Amino acid sequence: MARRGHRVTRRRFLTGASGLAVAGTTLGAGPAARLIGPAGAAAEEPRRGGAFKIPVTANVVPWPPIGLIQNLMVNKSLFNGLVRYSPVDWSPQPDLAERWETSKDGLTWTFHLKDGVRWHDGRPFTADDVKWTLQMYADPKVNSILRGNLEPVTGIEVVNPTTIKLATKQPYSSLVELLCYLTFMLPRHLLAGQDFNRAKFPEAFIRNPVGTGPFKFGEHVTGDHFTVVANDRYHEGRPYLDSVIFKIVRDLNSTIVQVKTGELDVAFPTVAQLPALANAPNLYLIERGLMDFRFFGYNYNDPRFGKWFHDRAVRQAFAHAINSKGIIQQVTHGKADRSNGPIPPALKGWYPHGAPVFDYDPDRARKMLGEAGFKAGPDGVLVKDGQRFAFPFFTDQGQPEREQTALIVQQNLRDVGVDARLETLEFNNYMTRERVEHNFVAVAFYYVTPATPDQHSYWQTGGSTNEWGYSNADVDRLFQQGLSTFDADKRRAIYDRLYKMIAEEQPVNFIYHPREIQALSKRVRGWARTDYRDALLYLNRVWIAPS
Amino acid sequence: MQRYLVSRAAQSLVLLVLVSMLTFALIHAAPGGPGILLAPEMSGEQIKEAARALGLDQPLGVQYGRWLGNVLRGRLGTSYGQGLPVTRLLADRLPATLELVVTGLALSVGIGVLLGVVSALRRDSLVDHLSTGVAFFGMSVPVFWFGLMLIVLFAVHWRVLPSSGAYTLGAAPSPGDRLAHLVLPAAVLATANLAQIVRYTRSSMLEVLTADFLRTARAKGVAERAVVYHHGLRNALIPIVTVVALSIPRLVGGVAITESVFAWPGMGQLAVDSALQRDYPVIMGITLMVSIVVVVTNFLTDLSYLVLDPRVTIS
Numbered sequence: 001m002a003r004r005g006h007r008v009t010r011r012r013f014l015t016g017a018s019g020l021a022v023a024g025t026t027l028g029a030g031p032a033a034r035l036i037g038p039a040g041a042a043a044e045e046p047r048r049g050g051a052f053k054i055p056v057t058a059n060v061v062p063w064p065p066i067g068l069i070q071n072l073m074v075n076k077s078l079f080n081g082l083v084r085y086s087p088v089d090w091s092p093q094p095d096l097a098e099r100w101e102t103s104k105d106g107l108t109w110t111f112h113l114k115d116g117v118r119w120h121d122g123r124p125f126t127a128d129d130v131k132w133t134l135q136m137y138a139d140p141k142v143n144s145i146l147r148g149n150l151e152p153v154t155g156i157e158v159v160n161p162t163t164i165k166l167a168t169k170q171p172y173s174s175l176v177e178l179l180c181y182l183t184f185m186l187p188r189h190l191l192a193g194q195d196f197n198r199a200k201f202p203e204a205f206i207r208n209p210v211g212t213g214p215f216k217f218g219e220h221v222t223g224d225h226f227t228v229v230a231n232d233r234y235h236e237g238r239p240y241l242d243s244v245i246f247k248i249v250r251d252l253n254s255t256i257v258q259v260k261t262g263e264l265d266v267a268f269p270t271v272a273q274l275p276a277l278a279n280a281p282n283l284y285l286i287e288r289g290l291m292d293f294r295f296f297g298y299n300y301n302d303p304r305f306g307k308w309f310h311d312r313a314v315r316q317a318f319a320h321a322i323n324s325k326g327i328i329q330q331v332t333h334g335k336a337d338r339s340n341g342p343i344p345p346a347l348k349g350w351y352p353h354g355a356p357v358f359d360y361d362p363d364r365a366r367k368m369l370g371e372a373g374f375k376a377g378p379d380g381v382l383v384k385d386g387q388r389f390a391f392p393f394f395t396d397q398g399q400p401e402r403e404q405t406a407l408i409v410q411q412n413l414r415d416v417g418v419d420a421r422l423e424t425l426e427f428n429n430y431m432t433r434e435r436v437e438h439n440f441v442a443v444a445f446y447y448v449t450p451a452t453p454d455q456h457s458y459w460q461t462g463g464s465t466n467e468w469g470y471s472n473a474d475v476d477r478l479f480q481q482g483l484s485t486f487d488a489d490k491r492r493a494i495y496d497r498l499y500k501m502i503a504e505e506q507p508v509n510f511i512y513h514p515r516e517i518q519a520l521s522k523r524v525r526g527w528a529r530t531d532y533r534d535a536l537l538y539l540n541r542v543w544i545a546p547s
Numbered sequence: 548m549q550r551y552l553v554s555r556a557a558q559s560l561v562l563l564v565l566v567s568m569l570t571f572a573l574i575h576a577a578p579g580g581p582g583i584l585l586a587p588e589m590s591g592e593q594i595k596e597a598a599r600a601l602g603l604d605q606p607l608g609v610q611y612g613r614w615l616g617n618v619l620r621g622r623l624g625t626s627y628g629q630g631l632p633v634t635r636l637l638a639d640r641l642p643a644t645l646e647l648v649v650t651g652l653a654l655s656v657g658i659g660v661l662l663g664v665v666s667a668l669r670r671d672s673l674v675d676h677l678s679t680g681v682a683f684f685g686m687s688v689p690v691f692w693f694g695l696m697l698i699v700l701f702a703v704h705w706r707v708l709p710s711s712g713a714y715t716l717g718a719a720p721s722p723g724d725r726l727a728h729l730v731l732p733a734a735v736l737a738t739a740n741l742a743q744i745v746r747y748t749r750s751s752m753l754e755v756l757t758a759d760f761l762r763t764a765r766a767k768g769v770a771e772r773a774v775v776y777h778h779g780l781r782n783a784l785i786p787i788v789t790v791v792a793l794s795i796p797r798l799v800g801g802v803a804i805t806e807s808v809f810a811w812p813g814m815g816q817l818a819v820d821s822a823l824q825r826d827y828p829v830i831m832g833i834t835l836m837v838s839i840v841v842v843v844t845n846f847l848t849d850l851s852y853l854v855l856d857p858r859v860t861i862s
Contacts, residue, residue, distance in 0.1 A: 061630055063630060206631070207631075221639070223812035249810045254808060261703060435594060
């Protein structure tokens with residue numbers, strides 16, 4: 001043991017976790033309350049059979065290290081993790097591990113695996129598979145989105161076929177929350193010894209993937225659909241559905257049409273498409289909270305403007321200048337939550353109640369900027385030390401919500417004398433400028449985060465997804481305290497303090513937390529009451545009522 | 548003839564190399580790198596490492612040389628995003644695209660030539676005005692909008708045709724089901740392609756109809772039907788064939804939008820996806836394939852002139 005961990009030296013922890021992990025709200029959380037209970041039909045006897053049809057936007061590659069939304073949707077039906085998010089409150093729940101415990105010093109985690117789990121090809125699933133999979137995800141030569149998540153793991157020891165120990169170099173209270181994130185177990189007997197270097201994928205495996213999940217590989221017609229079929233020997237019992245068909249529909253409007261005609265059982269409309277669904281008698285419209293924050297962020301290392309962004313008063317002035325409430329009304333038609341930081345109200349166990357929210361107050365913003373030494377120039381744009389407060393900022397193209405948000409931010413900032421000019425970049429271009437080259441002054445963008453309060457990779461000095469270059473010693477210290485605290489109440493107190501501090505600090509200006517809309521066929525039962533990505537973890541409970 | 552064939556082949560080869568060089572340079576000049584490297588979960592360092600592993604840190608000339616060398620050995624490489632050989636992806640998608648394009652082409656040529664001839668014969672009649680209207684509509688209506696409108700009418704409102712895909716998922720494949728799925732996308736493609744064919748046929752026919760040899764034919768008592776179709780249309784065909792041939796690359800290239808709206812599992816969608824994702828090997832594979840289609844159609848078109856008009860000779 002401890003071999004692999006030493007090769008992973010880079011400061012990467014939540015890298016992987018920044019992706020698409022999401023958790024939903026439970027009933028009673030605001031607008032979700034008026035919506036359905038797919039499980040509401042308690043008197044009904046679940047019915048076996050049928051195909052559940054769900055849209056994906058691109059070809060599926062069932063190879064967990066590479067992520068991407070269409071892949072991870074399918075992966076959730078084919079594979080299991082050690083643990084998974086609860087559909088109720090995102091707390092870690094048993095999956096292939098039935099229970100786990102930490103050592104007294106907090107440095108060793110022991111996972112006890114379920115007995116009798118088998119791969120789709122009949123071979124038994126054991127701790128050796130777990131060890132091989134975790135090592136592969138963390139291997140620097142493998143193009144893996146999970147490497148960052150596994151960075152704290154410095155040793156893996158197989159105790160016996162159903163027991164495995166993970167060692168960390170420092171206490172790491174969020175480890176099990178991170179393992180819920182897309183860390184799917186893979187069959188060592190089919191993959192060991194293959195070369196995954198140079199971004200290579202195992203071609204034979206992606207043509208015929210083998211997992212432990214409730215569904216087995218059925219058929220893949222590239223460009224058309226990817227079908228999985230019921231696994232009769234699933235360890236939680238055979239799923240009700242005979243199959244799940246992931247149908248490639250690139251055009252979002254087409255998915256809306258198809259869910260209306262019943263060619264799809266679920267679709268994920270944007271606010272703009274809701275009118276088209278208003279009179280669809282066969283559909284439920286459901287809103288769910290997401291682990292997602294929209295922000296206006298600064299490059300603290302920018303040679304010209306970084307020094308100004310380091311001044312907290314300037315950032316707070318921006319927070320007063322940006323009309324978040326107006327943005328929520330205009331851009332999302334109210335289908336979003338006001339943000340006091342990166343933790344959405346939907347993550348109820350960890351949301352920092354009472355953290356400051358900056359109201360829209362342009363007069364106050366102007367006053368604060370004046371106190372920070374800025375004076376209006378002849379054209380109305382603020383000037384300090386002979387330099388105008390005028391800079392470009394980026395957002396990514398093709399996402400109307402983000403583009404509209406950025407336009408409003410541009411106007412709001414202009415109103416207080418800051419000439420921030422929006423430049424919309426195509427997504428790949430945006431990512432290259434921001435992530436690879438760090439060539440930006442400011443951005444209006446989003447992050448989807450894992451369902452854990454431990455977001456140190458975003459806000460800690462040198463954190464792997466801290467693209468802004470933000471640094472604050474108090475914030476760093478509290479994140480470290482949070483990591484080494486295992487007691488739930490003490491943890492909550494630490495993160496509560498921490499996120500109140502972040503709300504005050506405004507390392508970026510937090511604008512809103514979006515909600516997801518699901519258009520679900522009324523024939524579907526047992527669909528988990530959470531965002532769709534996490535609902536897919538529980539597909540084995542879904543069934544279709546007779547029409 | 549032999550010399551002609553050899554020189555045509557050599558020209559085509561040079562053309563293909565030039566097209567591939569230009570495409571290679573353009574896609575690498577486009578800002579942003581391959582999407583597979585740019586998952587939001589990846590840090591900057593990880594992205595750079597992966598790019599190095601794919602050889603993207605090499606000079607462009609070296610990368611192109613490597614690609615060309617592989618192509619000469621019959622290898623188109625592996626898709627960055629999908630991990631499958633480009634040849635397999637193309638083989639999976641090409642038949643569906645060909646099916647759609649050939650149907651669309653057949654419909655547009657059949658209807659287009661007929662409308663063109665009739666409107667030339669009945670100049671300024673109701674039929675002529677109608678066919679002008681149809682051509683005008685086909686030329687100006689955006690494909691995605693027309694496609695969505697057809698879906699709304701036929702699939703949602705009247706529920707007589709499926710809205711998308713190439714067949715009903717989960718149902719046993721049948722020719723009827725396939726045809727039902729083909730109708731709307733083929734109609735969209737044909738409508739867009741129809742306009743030019745109608746207009747060219749009409750003007751080409753009008754020109755021929757006033758020619759002396761037709762008057763001669765009529766004078767010697769040839770039946771009007773034979774005058775129009777045997778003497779008239781045959782002589783009007785060369786410009787029409789040219790227009791049809793020119794429309795093929797446009798159809799193959801422009802089918803992407805139609806495929807996207809109807810979720811038709813063809814190459815167009817693959818092309819769009821790989822362009823957006825900067826999946827260089829796939830983009831190059833598709834470009835090569837489409838270039839070959841264009842080169843071959845042009846060649847066949849030139850040969851067809853020999854058949855259509857015995858006066859044409861190869862020099």
